[in-house]
Amino acid sequence: MDKSVLNDFLSGFDDSRFPYEFLKTYEPMECLAENPAGETLLIKHRQTGAYFIAKCCTDPMLWTNTTESRLLRELHHDGVPAFVEEYRKDGMVCVVREYAHGIPLDKLIHEKRLTEQQIISVGVQLCDILIYLHGQSPPVIHRDIKPQNIIMDEDGTVKLIDFGISRIYNESAQIDTVFFGTQKFAPPEQYGFSQTDSRSDIFSFGVLLCWLLTGETEVKKALGKVQNKRLAGIIRKCTAFAPKDRYMNVVLVKDALTGRTIKRGILASLCSAAVMAAMIFVLSTSGKYLSGTQSAGITFEEPLIEQAVRLALSKSDKEVILKKDLLSLTELYVFGDKAAANNEMYGTYSDDFAKNNGNVQRGSISSLNDVAKFKNLKKLLLSYQNFSDLTPLSELTFLEYIELKHNPIQDVSPLSQLVSLDSLFLYDTNISDLTALRDCSRLTCVDVGYTRVTSIAALEGLDSLRMLMIRETPLETLDNIELYPMLEQIYLSRTHLLDLSPLLGLPRLQLAEVSESMRSAAEDIEKEAGFKIIYQE
């Protein structure tokens, strides 16, 4: 290229406002948003080619309050992009954070219309993020919940971005002195009537829900268009003018969305009675419990679980594990007597076990009480142990993937509230029935091989199933399999099935796995089958 052209271009261009190290490390690729206070840029790491987001702020008034960097450093949640780095220069601060892959809801809505179920899923995921934020001490209020700040990826997973105007709730402050937020989605108190608290996010959440369902943000006008009366009621309550008339917290919003309000109400009365009884007991026995100090480090009941936590968090045996460390724990792996740091290592132990080479012995875990402390856990793999009670998992609402093979488990009902659960592996357990999981609307993959499941009725209500493994069970009939029309893969080897024709009623089926001994039954349907049949020994 002609040097004079390059020089002409360079003479008219100046990006010296950015910190030097920032430009040395990243190449700005696109401007996602800009206003007088600064720019939000899509940037590319010059060495790795990975994408990140940079918020480059030029307004000195906002620097002193730059909450985004401070907040993001403290937050560890898959629904919140992680803080990466901060660069400073006279006149500018650039906060680099993880790039949330996907499309903001405001753009997505032009490409495809979300179904009511998808909208509820967005709502539930957003509730989980807000429960996490509002559960911080002190609570973090986002204050700018709107479609542009919610990114959805191809799997339908959402992330909440832009913590630029978030604030940590200050109980002593009476009102917000500066109006931020996006008018259509902001609650009245954000105009300065009183201080915003978690109910302000609830207001914006309500407007968002209304917009997702109707495309409109004027709730009063749009409510008539919401056909689902339950959702209309939720929107109405979220967007009440006075904060006191809204839901008290996001847990209640989530309960209302998932239809669990009534169940939780009963549970809450029972719990509060139990808490009262416990308090009376403590007060009457000794006052010292009330003034007891917080433990410096977490103690574990199960050594194997502790080992797995240390591996996951890269903590040596001598290092203290604090409660806040556990917030970043999202995955936990143990197979038999081997704790593993990741899926790959777990897979190696699982293979060793399958080869029966004596390398893996049954593990010693008999209680999951430790696991109840891992509030952000998404993936739990604890196979070949001795525990049977799953109650400690009942509050881990972020759990998406559970693998508990080769354990003496009989009852899955403690998992019934896990709305994020999408995969459940219970091979070689004593399970006979999964109907308690009917409210787990995201549950798409289930392995109940080598269990006591004897009929398809054991799966009643699991309408979203796409993959079902039911090998090595005394299954004799596929009656009612058509009640699972989403099924794409089914694994039936070593069952007692003689008739596979009900599989022809599954419109989405792509693959059926059967035993060699079931070949004649398979050949009977092969010509009509629009799916692939594979044979196992």
Added chain:
Amino acid sequence: MPQQNMRKIRTSNLLQRLFKTSNLETFMGKNEDAMQMPSFHTYISELCKEMGLVPERVIKQSSIERSYGHQLFNGIRKPSRDKVIQLAFGFGLDVDGTQKLLKIARKNFLYPRIKRDAAVLYCISHHIGVVEAQNMLQDLGLTLLGGE
């Protein structure tokens, strides 16, 4: 040639004009009713007719692989932002025409305050073709179009 109809704008003027605009959305009238926008493939097909061009030629001038280009015109594929910019070169659009094309593709506008976009804007406003534009990006140590 569409370029012949274009007004030559000095870079400094162009950049100054764009710098002065405090809000690009206002500049480009982004607040127009977004729902009324045509689909991208409809728009580029119409643009071809309007400018008396055939897709084959536009694709070639864009340095986009032939079958991929036709898929963009057929609406089978959705373009990345870089592909939209390449098509703007292929059509020989001016700055406003390029920004409009990006808007219809629902991509972010070219932003003159970051180097890569500024270089692209420079090339577009100086009627520099896509190959030369790629050379310029290379010389400046920036990611080439299509290399995003």
